[in-house]
Amino acid sequence: MQESLFGEAQEFFGRGTLGATPLAASDPALNNVIQEVVHKGRGALEQRFAAVFRASVDEILDGRRTMRFDFSEVSPVEKSYLGAKVEILARDEFDFGHGTSLDYLIGGHEVDAKFSATGDWMIAPKNVGEILLVMEASEETSLFSVGVVRADGVLLRPRETRDRKRSFSAAGKGAIHWLIRDAPYPRNQMMELYREAPEAIESIFSSSGSGQKRVDELFRALQGVHVNRTTVQTVAAQEDSSKRVRDARIALQGDGILILGYHRRHRAIASALGIEPITQGEWVAIRVYPAESDSAARQALIEGVAYRLAEYCDGPAPAPAIPNE
Missing domain, CATH: 3.40.600.10 (DNA mismatch repair MutH/Restriction endonuclease, type II)
Known part of the structure; x- marks a missing residue:
């Protein structure tokens, strides 16, 4: 069995x-x-x-x-x-x-x-x-x-x-x-995403290049969305979803985007920032920014530095490196 x-x-x-x-x-x-x-x-x-x-x-x-x-x-x-x-x-x-x-x-x-x-x-x-x-x-x-x-x-x-x-x-x-x-029973996430954000999904699938590029665009475009393994595999047109996510994490780090998964450290960061719990086989992308000393926003201490969720007006700042899953 x-x-x-x-x-x-x-x-x-x-x-x-x-x-x-x-x-x-x-x-x-x-x-x-x-x-x-x-x-x-x-x-x-x-x-x-x-x-x-x-x-x-x-x-x-x-x-x-x-x-x-x-x-x-x-x-x-x-x-x-x-x-x-x-x-x-x-x-x-x-x-x-x-x-x-x-x-x-x-x-x-x-x-x-x-x-x-x-x-x-x-x-x-x-x-x-x-x-x-x-x-x-x-x-x-x-x-x-x-x-x-x-x-x-x-x-x-x-x-x-x-x-x-x-x-x-x-x-x-x-x-x-x-x-x-x-x-x-669990819904078809890609169909749900397409109904909610058709332009974003069409942009992801129309992007030129490899499956990895499409996965990068998926997490860039759909921040704050809990993305499951089947969705990553469909976008990548490849089976190894974990590797695609690991590579996307590196590619998007310079844009200030973290991709959090089920790893204990990742879930602790998500909890500190007020992100809904991440379950096994899910990932969620968020853009973070160094927290000001007087900031009242929720913060997560990552590698000794306090970060908060980035706001629209925040300029570019690279995301910290955190242990991979």
């Missing part, structure tokens, strides 16, 4: 797993599957599924190779693979077994994974009567749901598609035992 995806997503949440609906006593196998999924969540089911959905979409976007961040630019063929990606990452994250005839083996029972971006799952004839782990996630709303249901024929609409698949009726959707319902 690969390392959990939950590590970087845990800071996104302030609450734990949402409670499941009451179990149906008439279906012991279904109950067992529900209990086993909750157990495998280890008290963080919502957070860990959220990480699965964010990672799945990011892998389809593949920003470090394609520089894409808008899911609408993904081809229909790639979008069709999203369900398979969710299935694979969920199996790895929760250590679900491989089924013989269906996707998973959970609590000794065969379970099929069903993903939909719209909540309209299509049920093949082989799945009728089987236990399903139904999952829904939308990049438009950044909300997701996860539930368990047995796909009894009476819960499906009678109308079939050409390949004989059917969807759940209203009663069928009502029979789903929701483990998580309409919960947030």
